Amino acid sequence: MRLDLEELIDKPSNVLPGFYEGLVETLPSLEDHFCSPGVRGGFLSRVKEGTMMGHIIEHVALELQELAGMRVGFGRTRETGTAGIYQVVFEYIDEQAGRYAARAAVRLCQSIIDTRAYPQRELAQDLKDLSELARDAALGPSTEALVKEADARGIPWLTLSARAMIQLGYGLHQKRIQATLSDYSGILGVELACDKEGTKQILLDAGVPVPRGTTVLYLDELDSAIEYVGGYPIVIKPLDGNHGRGITIDIRNWDEVEKAYDRAKDISRAVIVERYYPGFDHRVLVINGKVEAVAQRIPARVIGDGKSTVEELIERTNRDPNRGDGHDNVLTKIVVDHTSLSVLERQGYSLDTVLKEDEVCYLRATANLSTGGIAIDRTDDIHPENVWLAERVAKIIGLDIAGIDIVTPDISQPLRDIDGVVVEVNAAPGFRMHVCPSEGLPRNVAAPVMDMLFPPGQASRIPILAVTGTNGKTTTTRLLAHIYKQTGHVVGYTTTDGIYIGDHLVEQGDTTGPQSAQVILKDPTVEVAVLETARGGILRSGLAFDACDVGVVLNVSADHLGIGDIDTLDQMAHLKSVVAESVSPAGYAVLNAEDPLVTEMAQRVKGHVAFFSMNPDNEVVKAHTRQGGLAGVYENGYLSLIRGEWTLRIEKAENMPVTMRGMAPFQIANALAASLAAFAQGVPIEAIRDALTTFRASVAQTPGRMNLFNLGEYHALVDYAHNAASYEAVGGFVRNWSGERVGVVGGPGDRRDEDFINLGRLSADIFDRIIIKEDADLRGRPSGEAAELIRKGILETNPDREYEIILNETDAINTALDGVASGGLVVIFPEKVSGTIRLIEERRPLPENGYQSVGESPVDLQPSVANPR
Numbered sequence: 001m002r003l004d005l006e007e008l009i010d011k012p013s014n015v016l017p018g019f020y021e022g023l024v025e026t027l028p029s030l031e032d033h034f035c036s037p038g039v040r041g042g043f044l045s046r047v048k049e050g051t052m053m054g055h056i057i058e059h060v061a062l063e064l065q066e067l068a069g070m071r072v073g074f075g076r077t078r079e080t081g082t083a084g085i086y087q088v089v090f091e092y093i094d095e096q097a098g099r100y101a102a103r104a105a106v107r108l109c110q111s112i113i114d115t116r117a118y119p120q121r122e123l124a125q126d127l128k129d130l131s132e133l134a135r136d137a138a139l140g141p142s143t144e145a146l147v148k149e150a151d152a153r154g155i156p157w158l159t160l161s162a163r164a165m166i167q168l169g170y171g172l173h174q175k176r177i178q179a180t181l182s183d184y185s186g187i188l189g190v191e192l193a194c195d196k197e198g199t200k201q202i203l204l205d206a207g208v209p210v211p212r213g214t215t216v217l218y219l220d221e222l223d224s225a226i227e228y229v230g231g232y233p234i235v236i237k238p239l240d241g242n243h244g245r246g247i248t249i250d251i252r253n254w255d256e257v258e259k260a261y262d263r264a265k266d267i268s269r270a271v272i273v274e275r276y277y278p279g280f281d282h283r284v285l286v287i288n289g290k291v292e293a294v295a296q297r298i299p300a301r302v303i304g305d306g307k308s309t310v311e312e313l314i315e316r317t318n319r320d321p322n323r324g325d326g327h328d329n330v331l332t333k334i335v336v337d338h339t340s341l342s343v344l345e346r347q348g349y350s351l352d353t354v355l356k357e358d359e360v361c362y363l364r365a366t367a368n369l370s371t372g373g374i375a376i377d378r379t380d381d382i383h384p385e386n387v388w389l390a391e392r393v394a395k396i397i398g399l400d401i402a403g404i405d406i407v408t409p410d411i412s413q414p415l416r417d418i419d420g421v422v423v424e425v426n427a428a429p430g431f432r433m434h435v436c437p438s439e440g441l442p443r444n445v446a447a448p449v450m451d452m453l454f455p456p457g458q459a460s461r462i463p464i465l466a467v468t469g470t471n472g473k474t475t476t477t478r479l480l481a482h483i484y485k486q487t488g489h490v491v492g493y494t495t496t497d498g499i500y501i502g503d504h505l506v507e508q509g510d511t512t513g514p515q516s517a518q519v520i521l522k523d524p525t526v527e528v529a530v531l532e533t534a535r536g537g538i539l540r541s542g543l544a545f546d547a548c549d550v551g552v553v554l555n556v557s558a559d560h561l562g563i564g565d566i567d568t569l570d571q572m573a574h575l576k577s578v579v580a581e582s583v584s585p586a587g588y589a590v591l592n593a594e595d596p597l598v599t600e601m602a603q604r605v606k607g608h609v610a611f612f613s614m615n616p617d618n619e620v621v622k623a624h625t626r627q628g629g630l631a632g633v634y635e636n637g638y639l640s641l642i643r644g645e646w647t648l649r650i651e652k653a654e655n656m657p658v659t660m661r662g663m664a665p666f667q668i669a670n671a672l673a674a675s676l677a678a679f680a681q682g683v684p685i686e687a688i689r690d691a692l693t694t695f696r697a698s699v700a701q702t703p704g705r706m707n708l709f710n711l712g713e714y715h716a717l718v719d720y721a722h723n724a725a726s727y728e729a730v731g732g733f734v735r736n737w738s739g740e741r742v743g744v745v746g747g748p749g750d751r752r753d754e755d756f757i758n759l760g761r762l763s764a765d766i767f768d769r770i771i772i773k774e775d776a777d778l779r780g781r782p783s784g785e786a787a788e789l790i791r792k793g794i795l796e797t798n799p800d801r802e803y804e805i806i807l808n809e810t811d812a813i814n815t816a817l818d819g820v821a822s823g824g825l826v827v828i829f830p831e832k833v834s835g836t837i838r839l840i841e842e843r844r845p846l847p848e849n850g851y852q853s854v855g856e857s858p859v860d861l862q863p864s865v866a867n868p869r
Contacts, residue, residue, distance in 0.1 A: 001059065001087075001088045002051075002085065002086075002087060002088075003054050003085070003086045003087075003088050004084060004085055005052070005053055005054065005084045005085075006036040007082035007083075007086070007186075007194030008052075008113075008673060009054050009083060010054055011053075012051055013047045013048075013050055013051050013056060014047075014048065014049060014051075017113075017525055018116035019047075019112055019113060020044075020047050020048050020803065021116070021117070022112035022116040022117050022186055022342060023044075023047060023056070023109075023112055023119070023756070024044065024114075024605070024731075025116045025117070026108065026112065026117065026123060026743070027060065027063055027067075027108075029060060029066070029558045030044055030060075030063055030752055031044060032061075032567035033059050035059070038374050039742075040047055048563050050208075051624040052077075052079075052086070052652075053109060054077040054079070054086030054088050055077045057077075057088055057102075057105045057106060057108060057109055057404075058076070058088050058089070058090050058105075059075065060078045060105035060106070060108055060109060061075075061088075061090050061098075061102050061105040061253040062075050062090050062091065062101075062102055062328065062416075063129060064101045064105060064108075064126060064127065064130060065093070065097060065098070065101050066079050067090065067127050067130075067133075067318075068097070068130035068131045068132070068134055068403075068574060069131060069134055070092070070093040070094070070097060070128050070134050071093070071278065072090070072092060072093060073088075073089075073091060074091040075089060075090040075185060076090075077089070077093065078452075080298075080565040081432050081567040082565075083488075084116065085565075086250060087565060088102075088386055090102075093134060094134055094136075094137035094418075095205070095381060096133050096137065096539065097130050097133040097134050097137065097756065099132055100126075100129060100133060101111045101130060101436070104126045104130075108122075108123070108126075109819075113744070116840075117483035118735070124794075126213045130287075130723035132201060135324075135325070138658070139285070139431060139564075139717065140164075140167075140179060140533040141430065141431060141432040141435065141436070142179050142180050142430050142431040142432065143166060143177070144448060144799075145418075145431050145435045145444075145445070145446040145607060146168075146177060146180075146446045146450070147166060147168075148168070149444070149446035149447055149449070149450050150168050150450060151401065152377060153187065153448065153454070153460075154412060155169055155454060156169060156170055156459040156460065156461060156521075156545065156546055158518065158521070158522060159170075160176070160456065160522070161412060163178055163479040164178060164179070164221070165177070165178045166847065167177070167522060167554070168460065169454070169455075169459075169460035169461065170451060170461050170462045170464070170521045170522075170528060170529070170545075171462035171492070171520070171521060171523060171525075171526035171527060171528075171529060172462055172490070172524070172525065173458070173459050173460050173461065173462060174460075174524055175453040175454070177453075178428070179378045179428050179429045179430075179448075179553075180401050180430070180431060180449070181401070181427065182400060182428055182449065182451070182452070182454070183402065183403065184400040184401050184452065185399065185427065185428075186398050187318075188398055188400075188402075189208070189397050189400075189427065190303040190399070190427040190428075191397040192397055192398065193399060193425045193427040193562045194240075194242050194271060194427065196237075196239055196240075197213075197272065199397060199425050200213065200337060200422070202396060202397065203393060203396060203397075203422060204738045204826065206392075206396050207422065208389065208392075208393055208396070208422055209279060209416060209421045209422060209674070210226075210421055210422050210423070211229075211235070211274040211421050211423055212229045212230060212239075212272030212273050212274065212275045213229055213235075213272055213273055214228050214229065214272075214273055214572065215270050215271065215272055215273075215513065216270070216273060217269065217270055217271075217511035218260060218273050218597045221259070222257060222261060222273065225717045226273060227238060228273075229273060229274060229275040230275050230789065231394065231454040232252045232276075232703060233249075233251060233252050233275075233276035234251045234257075234273055234274060234275060234276050235249045235250075235251065235273075235274045235275070235276045235287040236248050236249070236257065236260040236261055236263075236264050236270075236272070236273055236274075237246070237264055237271070237272050237274075238264040238267035238268030238270075238271060238272070239266075239268045239269070239271065239272055240267065240268040240269075240580070241264070241267045241268055242269075244439060245267050246263050246264045246266060246267035246268070247264070247366050247813075248260035248342075248365055249265060249276055249366065250276050250365070251276070251291060253257040255477075256346075259342070259806060261429060263339070268615060270490060272396075272532070274423075276486050277407045277419060277420070277423075278407075278409065278423050279407045279408045279409040279410075279418075279419075279420060280297075280298075280407070280408065280409065280411070281296070281297045281299075281366070281405065281410065282294060282295065282296050282297065282405070282407070282411050282850040283295045283297055283369040283375075283403050283404070283405055283406075283429070283433060284382070284386075284403070284404040284406055284637070285401075285402075285403055285404075285429060285431075285434055285446065286390055286391055286393075286394040286399075286401070286402045286403075286404060286450075287400070287401050287446055287448040287449055287452065288400060288401075288447065288448060288451070289391055289395060290400055290453040291382070291387045291390050291691070292389060292434075292443065292448050293377070293379050293434040293443040293445050294377070294378045294379045294381070295370070295376065295379075295410065295433040296375075296376045296378045296411065296435060297367030297369065297373040297374070297375050297379055297433065297791065298373055298374050298376065299362050299363070299364040299365065299367045299368075299371075299372075299373050299374075300334045300362070300363040300364040300371055300372030300373050301360055301362045301363060302314055302317055302334075302355070302361050302363065303355070303358060303359070303360055303361075304355020304356050304357055304358065304359035304361065305355070305357055306354070306355070306356055306357040307353055307354065308354065308355075309351065309352050309353060309357065309597050310344065310349060310351050310352070310353050310354075310361055311351040313350065313355065313361075314334050314336060314351075314363070315839075317812050318333045318334055318336060319664075321493075322465050323372075330373070331369065331371060331374065331438065332369060332370055332371065332372050332504070334363055334371075334372035335372065338367075338831075339370055340363040340364060341363065343364060343365055344361070344363065344364055345363045345364055346379040346659075347361060347362065349361055352780040357604055361593070366454045368623035369405065369430070369433055370803045371696055372863060374438035374439075375432075375433035375434075375437045375438050375439075376438060376439040376440050377437040377440025377441050377442070377443065378411055378440070379440075379441070379443060380441075381411055381412045382411050382412065383411065383412050383413055385414040385416055385606030386406070386408075386411060386414060386415060386522075387679070387853060389415065389422075390404045390406070393422060393425060393788070394425075397425050399425070399427055400430065400452065401425035401427075401428070401449065402425055402426065402427070402429065403425070403429025403430070404422060404424075404426070404705075405422070405423045405424040405425070405426065406420060406422055406423065406427050407420060407421055407423050409539075410419070415782050417818060419817060431446065431607070432645055453587060453593065456492060460530055461525055462526060463526060463528045463549045463550075463681055464521075464527070464529045464545055464547075464548040464549050464550075465480055465528070465529070465530045465531070465548065465549060465550040465551075465675075465677055465681065466531045466532065466533045466543070466545075466548045466550070466552065466555070466579050466582070467480065467530070467531065467532050467552040467554070467579075468532075468533045468534070468535075468538075468552070468553055468579045469552070469553055469554025469556065469557055469576065469592075469598075469722065469803070470552075470554070470572075470725055471510075471553045471554065471557065471574055471721075471723070471725050471729060472555065472666060472669065472670040472673075472729075473495075473496070473532045473533075473534070473554065473595055474495045474496050474555045474675050474702065474705055474720075475658070475667065475670045475697070475702050475706075476552060476554060476670045476674050476705075476836070477494070477495050477530050477532040478495060478695075478702050479494055479670065479671060479692075479695050480493075480530045480674045480677060480678060481493040481500070481528075481530045481657065481672040481690070482581060482621060482691045482695045483674060483675070483678045483683060483687060483691040483692075483695070483710075484528045484530065484633045484678065484683065484687075485502075485689055485691070486682070486683075486687035486688075486690045487683060488693045489527040489528045489530075490502050490525050490527045490528070490529060491527070491528045492519075492520035492521075492523055492524055492526035492527070492528070492529050492530070493520070493529070493530040493531065493532070494511045494512060494516045494517055494519075494531050494532050495511065495512065496512055496532065496704075496720070496831070497509075497510070497511075497513070497524050497532070497534045497704065498511055499511045499516050499519050499520065501520070501523055501526060504601060506519065507519070508716075510534075511532075512532045512534035512536070512543045513536065513537025513541060514537050514542060514543055514544035515537075515544070516537075516544075517529070517531045517533070517543075517544035517545070518544045519547065520743070521544060531544070531548075531730050534581055535564075535566070535572070535575055535576065536564070536575075536809075538575060538578055538579075539564045539566070540574065542578075543578065543579075543582055545581075546849075547582055547583070547584040548579070548582050548583055548584065548587060549582070549583070549584060549586075549587040549588075549681060550587055550588050550589075550590060550677045550680060550681050550701045551566050551580045551582060551588075551589045551590070552579075552589075552590040552667070552673055552674075552677050553576055553577070553578040553579060553580050553589070553590070553591050553597055553601060554574060554591065554593050554598075554670070554673055554726055555595050555598060555725065556569060556595060556598055557569070557725035558725065561751075561752060561755070564757070566750040567700070568582070569654045570855070571598070572597075573597035573598070573600070573601070575599055576601075576747070577601040577604060578602065579599075580601040580602075580605050581604050581606070581674045582604065582607070583606060583607040583608075584586065584607055585606050585607050585764065586607060586608075587607040587608065588607060588608045588609070588610050588630070588680035588681070589601065589602065589605040589607060589608070589610070590610050590612065590673055590676050590677045591609060591610070591611055591614040592609075592611075592612060592613070592669075592673070592827075593612060593620040593621045593624075593631070594613050594614065594615065594618060598613070598778060600619050608629075608630070608680070609624070609629065609633045610630040610676050611624050611629070611633070612631065612632040612633070612669070612672045612673050612676050613631070613632075613633050613634075614633070614634045614668065614669055615633070615634075616633040616634070616635035616642075616673070617744075618633070621642070623645060625642045626845050627642060628644050629641065629643065629675070630642075630643045630676070630680060631643070632672045632673070632675060632676035632679075633736060634669075634672060635655065635670070635812060635846070637652050637653055637654065637662065637768050638650070638651065638652055638653070639651055639652075639653060639656075639668070639671060639672050639675055639692070641676065641679055642816065645775040648685065650675055650688055651689050651692050651693060652683060653668050653671075653730055655692075655693055656668075656671060656692045656695070657693075657695065657697065658671055658692075658694060658695050658696060658697050658702075658706075659732055660697070660706065660708070661779045663733050663736050664697075664732065665732050665733075666729035666730075667697065667706060671692060673720075675688050675692065681723025699837055703833055703834070703837070704718060704719065704830070704833035705719060705720065706719050706730070706733070707719070707837070708847040709839070709840050710845055711817070711843055711845050712846060713815075713822045713823070713845070714739070714822060714823065714826065715820070715824075715826070716817065716825070716826045716827075716828065716840050716845075717733075717734070717825060717826070717827045717828070717832065718830060718836050718837060718840070719827070719828075719829060720829070721829045722747050722748055722829065722831055723747070723751075723755070723759075723773050724758050724762060727745075727759060727762045727763070727766070727829070730766075730827065730829075731762065731765070731766040732769070734766050734825065734827055735766065737825045738771065738823070739821065739822075739823035739825060740768050740820060740821040740823070740824035740825070741766065741767045741768045741824065741825050741827065742767060742768065742769045742770075742771070742819070742820050742824060742825070742826045742827065743763050743767035743769070743771070743815050743827050744764045744767060744771045744807070744809075744812050744813055744816045744827065744829065744830075745759060745760075745767075745770060745771070745772055745773070745790060746759075746772065746773045746775060746786065746787070746790070746831070747759050747775075747786065747790075747829075748770065748775060748777075748779055748831075749774070749775060749777065749779035749780060749786055750779040750780065750781075751779040751786075753789055754787035756786050756790050756793065757789050757790070757792055757793040757796070758789035758793060759777050759790055759793060759816065760772075760791060760792060760793020760794040760795075760796070760797070761793040761794070761796060761797045762793075763790065763793070764793070764797035764798040764801045765797060765798075766768050766827075767801075767827070768802070768803065769801075769802045769803070769820070770794060770802070770803040771796075771803070771804055771805075771806055771808045771810075771812045771815060771816050772787045772790050772791060772803060772804070772805045772806070772808060772812075773787070773805075773806055773808065773812035773813075774787050774807045775809070775831035776785055776809065776810070776831060776832075777831070783807065783809060784805075787805045787807060791803065791805065808833070809830060809831055809835075809836075810835070810839065811827055813826075813830075813836060813839055814839065816828070817839075817840070817843065
């Protein structure tokens with residue numbers, strides 16, 4: 001959160017009367033916060049000695065979440081470049097709960113400042129609201145067990161936006177789960193398990209012991225149904241019920257039959273009548289054809305102490321911290337309702353009954369945990385024949401994960417010997433009773449699920465290559481994607497102009513943030529992800545992934561400074577280093593050896609480092625390769641790879657269309673970075689070479705990146721340069737043009753004044769004639785102000801340079817194109833690339849222009865251009 005301290009700008013906590021005492025009284029548990037002193041009570045000692053309010057609010061936001069049952073701990077607070085404005089960063093489990101905690105922390109601290117206290121009722125309400133938010137966002141015990149196991153194995157996971165589904169793994173290797181349904185849960189098996197009578201008939205036909213029973217639709221069918229099953233005692237339950245709802249067991253007379261029938265009919269149109277089999281309820285969990293856990297389930301109950309009523313015993317039982325509402329805790333609270341009152345009555349009890357010491361009183365007829373039951377682990381007790389039977393039943397029904405309900409007096413004896421039966425088979429069985437039994441050993445039943453979905457040796461991740469830097473990101477990203485296409489893989493990539501999968505545009509726009517990257521990582525057809533990663537997305541939402549295989553950092557230069565509290569180049573470099581730091585231990589950070597801010601990032605890389613440079617004698621590269629490190633250099637006109645004593649030449653730059661016959665040095669550097677990244681990831685050199693010789697700076701492959709158009713008597717170049725470094729990079733090519741050079745220049749309005757002045761200076765140095773325009777989106781600046789600043793820079797550099805101001809971009813472009821001399825070059829730095837390209841295409845460029853498939857270089861198109869070598 002961005003926090004303005006206002007009148008507290010220079011007031012640490014020790015000068016605020018009564019603040020320390022009020023904070024301790026309101027949240028005494030802050031004593032457990034170590035903070036920088038590293039000892040218990042360390043944070044409160046800082047408050048007593050004096051610390052700023054941003055730091056305090058960070059800790060309060062964390063503690064409010066902790067008190068609401070959310071385990072969090074990470075926090076950092078830093079002052080921005082604006083005095084009194086702080087960035088307060090803290091961990092959350094649920095985003096909405098995190099936002100609530102931020103607001104509540106500010107309210108709490110402000111109240112203590114103003115009144116030296118925070119009302120207890122307000123604190124109680126905050127914690128109640130936070131608890132509800134946490135509960136609403138909770139994954140559920142089964143899903144939580146599975147994602148924890150995935151985390152332990154390094155399998156990435158993402159929440160999907162529909163039906164509470166979780167994606168495990170990325171791209172082509174992904175699997176999906178919904179609670180304990182998986183990609184391998186066949187629809188026929190799930191539907192059959194939901195059909196209780198159908199399941200029973202299939203199992204009966206297979207010789208599996210099941211209860212004798214039938215289905216009825218009307219009350220007058222009950223007599224014959226009871227006779228069919230062999231008379232009393234019987235069980236009546238809804239055909240379509242779950243979680244034990246509407247079930248009545250051990251029915252022994254007609255009065256009970258009618259009540260049980262009505263209860264079941266409230267749940268389902270059809271009612272099952274079965275013979276009642278005495279014994280204990282057991283859940284046998286079968287995963288991937290193997291019994292993994294067995295739990296004996298005991299219905300909700302209380303045990304007498306000779307003094308308390310049943311109602312008091314229920315209240316005491318529900319105070320157990322392990323009991324919660326629904327499935328949000330290890331056990332579920334016991335609810336007194338019509339069903340529990342009926343069960344009490346059948347036992348001769350009421351809520352006012354005082355039970356004798358150790359006397360057991362049941363409150364449910366069924367043993368479901370969701371109605372307050374408990375579970376006892378019996379995995380080590382089940383008889384081998386029963387194991388065989390349960391595994392056979394799961395295969396008969398056709399479930400990868402099955403919960404088989406067995407009623408038997410003794411699970412350690414074969415069912416046939418003691419009249420035990422299989423009463424139900426459940427798809428999507430809950431794991432809570434096995435992961436957290438009330439008694440006995442917890443069983444890691446998530447592990448066999450992961451073994452099934454991702455057997456040993458099967459990947460869960462796809463290669464992720466992330467590209468960042470100030471300039472060149474889009475070209476490098478697209479070139480990397482083009483390289484990988486030569487290998488036959490389906491490549492998903494994100495750029496400033498859209499999300500692409502293979503050759504298809506998925507979504508147009510600036511898609512360089514983590515949400516766009518997740519579109520790629522969630523797509524089941526993608527085999528390789530190449531992700532342009534811009535500063536804005538990192539600042540707002542971080543990265544879309546926990547680790548990448550290759551992180552490319554091209555350069556760091558002055559752009560977007562003064563935005564998002566990034567005011568200096570060092571801060572910008574630290575931000576972009578996040579990509580390098582995210583490289584996995586087995587991966588590579590590909591770093592620009594000519595940029596000191598980038599080379600420094602090598603110290604924070606957990607994986608390997610590879611450097612690239614346009615200078616083969618670069619000292620960073622030479623020192624790195626002497627130690628056996630990998631590097632890419634531009635030497636003797638070739639893009640080459642170096643490791644130790646060997647050099648591998650990939651291709652001549654002049655044979656690569658993207659470099660304009662070697663006339664665009666910055667494109668050579670981009671190609672070098674892409675080639676090095678691909679090679680580090682194991683792409684064959686032949687695929688890299690083929691890609692370099694077929695990739696063009698065209699509208700189709702790199703819209704807005706060095707797109708050259710042959711308009712007959714003159715040429716037009718479109719590039720999305722918008723900062724000093726990119727102007728200078730394009731200038732390296734433009735200066736080689738022998739004809740008139742006309743620039744249509746401008747920049748985004750949210751840049752600093754000095755940035756616009758610098759663009760003017762560079763323009764005066766690059767172009768013979770300049771037309772200054774402004775973006776339609778002024779980003780908060782008055783109209784004409786940015787243009788005046790550019791004009792100032794032009795005049796500072798060359799007062800005689802010819803220029804004019806035409807604020808409307810379309811008018812400026814048309815004026816330049818109409819007025820350029822024969823043999824000249826119009827260079828356009830547009831706000832909207834697509835609109836600019838349409839203006840040029842209306843002038844019918846010749847088919848041999850740079851954006852067509854022929855892709856001749858300026859050397860071919862303009863023979864008088866000087867050879868850059």
